[in-house]
Amino acid sequence: MKFVYSDKYEVNLGTHVFPTEKYRLIKERLIKEQLARAEDFITPEPAAVEDIKLVHTPAYVEDMLNLRWTARTVRSELPLTQEIITSAFIHAQGTILASLEALKSRCAIHLGGGFHHAFADHAEGFCYVNDVAVAIRKLQKLNLIKRAAIIDCDLHQGNGTARIFQNDSTVFTFSIHQEHLYPIKEESDWDIGLDDYTSDSEYLSLLSDAVAKIIPDHKPDIVIYLAGADPYQLDQLGSLRLTKEGLMKRDQIVLENCYNYSVPVAITLAGGYAYDLNDTVEIHFNTCKVAIQIFS
Secondary structure, three states: OEEEOOHHHOOOOOOOOOOOOHHHHHHHHHHHOOOOOHHHEEOOOOOOHHHHOOOOOHHHHHHHHOOOOOOOOHHHOOOOOHHHHHHHHHHHHHHHHHHHHHHHHOEEEEOOOOOOOOOOOOOEOOEOOOHHHHHHHHHHHOOOOOOEEEEEOOOOOOHHHHHHOOOOOOEEEEEEEEOOOOOOOOOOOEEEEEOOOOEHHHHHHHHHHHHHHHHHHHOOOEEEEEOOOOOEOOEOOOOOEEOHHHHHHHHHHHHHHHHHOOOOEEEEOOOOOEOOHHHHHHHHHHHHHHHHHHHO
């Protein structure tokens, strides 16, 4: 199993709910538990500007490159610094590399990525660059894939990716999320909006039924899976009630379907804001462990 990771994912956000140190801690846990070796990690550089522009408008990209605080950047809910923008571009390249690796070896894990709130022309919700959309467009440009599916199991709807790929029959967007919560919803190809306090059993039943249809019906050449840790019952930003065990079963449902249908899958870790950072790290680590068990 190959992992994509950069030390530059850990950035200074000031006092913020987003714990960027989680990426380093996940890597350290994987090595400590002997699920990965140093040579299993691929280090991305920043994505090329022309690749970012496969998704994002020139005006918005110029705002990011020049650190301009405009209507296009202000909704990020993050500071606007060179360190943070560079990290966003590296995350985008990380998802490209994980996707390329998945096409070769059936599964690869990006310890970052999943910034699904970024729109083509503006930032939103801790997201400057929509790495998932950039990766898909890059693979399509290289003629490595024709069709892709996004299976988004973050707490929040993937509104940016939904909008970017609306009316595009080559990319199927699926999002299962807490309904009465940020963001203002866009229309995915398939949305499952969950009531507050939804627990493991209902979540897993709905997800299982959906994934079992998405892959055989859409027939994607690759799946990009957003394995957010934030549906967890002790997450600061939501009120779903999934347990750590339930989240592992979620991962198993998605990844076993990819395995059984022989569809390559690139995993991004997306959100996670548990009151105890160790919980977030453990949930993401468990996702990696499930992937290794299924694909090794």
